[in-house]
Amino acid sequence: MESSNCAASRSMRSNSAPAFLLVLLCLLLQSPSALAGSVKPSYIVYLGGHPRRAGVSPAEASLSATESHYDLLGAVLGDREKAREAIFYSYTTSINGFAASMEPAEAAEIAKYPGVLSVFPNRGRKLQTTRSWQFMGMERNSGEVPRWSAWDVGRYGEDTIIANLDSGVWPESRSFDEGEMGPIPDDWKGICQNEHDRKFQCNSKLIGARYFNKGYAAASPAPLDTALMTPRDENGHGTHTLATAGGAAVRGASAFGYGAGTARGGSPRARVAAYRVCFRPINGSECFDADVLAGFEAAIRDGVHVISASVGGDAFDYLEDAVAIGSLHAVKARITVVCSASNSGPDPGTVTNVAPWILTVAASSMDREFTAYAVFNHTRVEGRSLSERWLHGKGFYPIINAADAALPGTKPSDAQVCLMGSLDPAKVKGSIVVCVRGAIPRVEKGEAVRHAGGAGMIVINDEVSGNDLHADQHIVPAVHISYAEGQKLLAYINTTK
Structure with a gap:
């Protein structure tokens, strides 16, 4: 076991950098992937x-x-x-x-x-702030809505019907409570498709939900289970994007205790409908074009007023782009279509969904950081975390490179990224484990560390990820640091072996 010591702590910091415009919705998705070789194209x-x-x-x-x-x-x-x-x-x-x-x-x-x-x-696509409405002048920091703000003039989007093409919705979310909303508009033609999930219920806020999985099934090497035959959201992405667009006001909301306040969508009095076109990843893709087009067509037929198409991928000719085609027919039906500009950038040529009939929204930055620190060799390194527990600054713990803690018979490359079952408890127990980003979700790395008896975790970026940091709700005390800081940490560990 390594003899070097490390402590971790956390805090939240707010700065004055303004958040960029976040119009209604859309956290875009990215890039197609090859289909399984055994599946007919x-x-x-x-x-x-x-x-x-x-x-x-x-x-x-x-x-x-x-x-x-x-x-x-x-x-x-x-x-x-x-x-x-x-x-x-x-x-x-x-x-x-x-x-x-x-x-x-x-x-x-x-x-x-x-x-x-x-x-x-039938290409596959991937799924793509806190004070946006104040930044846009729709409300003041006190929560007061000024007269003649967009909310006041637009009556908070009252009875506008917003459709969301995404991973579905969790209907029990408080963002979709019907509250005092009146009867569903007479011109609504949609349904609540719940034949395989009777607990999934719509109401006068969440007025409809459908799922489209035939394109996904055509790309899947395995039969679909019933969890893929429901509009219910499995990963939270669609719930988040739909709530961002038209979620009702929810008081006392926070990000694991941080940033407490009232959460609401851009049109909090709108009616919303979920069209599930995204499912579990197949070769990195969750949403397939055939389903995306089916979702567009259903939303047009159902009589929606706005479509949030939170899907995307590499740029193609408009005649070969499902989002461009679907949105064109929606606009012809006098429906506004809103998409984000992708999760890539800021390199040239990384903006997508820029057909002239689409309202394309740039990715948002935040004016809030969820900061955590790793302390080693008398140095405090800043990172990001939303861990509910942390290691106190007065305590010191052994620290070990996960690649040096491989279970006998396990590849060091598997241990390096902290795959479940790859770490040796005899080497890890009571230590802070350094895991390299990649291969599996960051939070799952913490599960592997906890399973092996580790006290905490530091996730370091690979060279490609660079300075891209994420505040995750880890199940062990953890912090995510940059590639450059990670290399310094690994060098320190090597000098103390």
């Missing part, structure tokens, strides 16, 4: 819009569009019944097109047909 065939025909009911028009999709793909496959089996989405309301499983050669062939605007893969 799937593609989206985009045909534009639907012609208006007098005297034809919506149901008849939808059926006619679906049949035309079978005819088109059937001509390529040589069998109309095979086309029926291959197509898992027909877009028949606003968007004209379909999503189907097919071979690359078949996709290339159908792209040659008259009337086909584009054919592109």
Whole structure:
């Protein structure tokens, strides 16, 4: 065990740097990934819009569009019944097109047909502050809403219907309490899709919820379980983004005890609806284009006024971009679409979702830092943490590089990133363990440290992560520090062996 000593403590610091504009929503997602090799590829065939025909009911028009999709793909496959089996989405309301499983050669062939605007893969995408409303002048620091502020003039978004295309929603969240909201507007056409989760209930605030998983299923090598057949949010991303857009006022909210106050969305009196199009990661991607388009079409059909499309990826031609296509048809239906500009940057070419019909919002910075410190060799290093417990500054603990604490038979590279079961309790017990960022979520590294008997953890960035720091709610006393500071710490450990 290493003989060097380390102490950790934490505090919160507020500075005066202004937060950038956070309009309504959207924490964007990033980048496509390769599908599993054992899964048949799937593609989206985009045909534009639907012609208006007098005297034809919506149901008849939808059926006619679906049949035309079978005819088109059937001509390529040589069998109309095979086309029926291959197509898992027909877009028949606003968007004209379909999503189907097919071979690359078949996709290339159908792209040659008259009337086909584009054919592109069912790509996967990734999921992408505290005083924003005061910064925007919507309320004062005291909580008072000035006369003629956007909230006052817009009646807090009363009866605006906001749709969120994301990872779903947790309906029990206080942000979606119905309070004194009146009856649901008569022009709402949506549903609360809960056939596999009867505990999922909508109300007059959260007025609708749907899920779209066929594109995800087409990319998945395993059958879907019932947790993927519900609008219920599994990771919190969709709940957060929808609450940011239209969450009701929640007094006494805080980030694990920090920054206490009243949390509310940009339109706290709006009605909200969740469209789950993002699920557990497959090769790093949670949201697939076929589902994203299905979500757009359903939101248009349901009669929403605003769509928060919190999905994104690498930039493609607009005719091969599901967000660009879906948002275009939404705007044609007089729906405002809001997306963020991605989680990348500030390098050139990293902004996405910039089709001219989309309201694109830059990522936000905060004027608040959740600061924690690691103390070693008479040096105090600043980092970030939201640990509920910490090691007192007067106490000193042995510190060890996780790579030097590998369980016999375990690769040092696995121990270095603190994979569960990779650390040797005989070396780790009672020590602060230094784990390198990457491979698994940062909080899971703390679980591995606790499992091995460690007293605390320091997460150090790899070179790529640089100075990118995160305040996580760790289950052990922990702090996240930069790559440069991490290298100093490792050098110190090496000199004390």
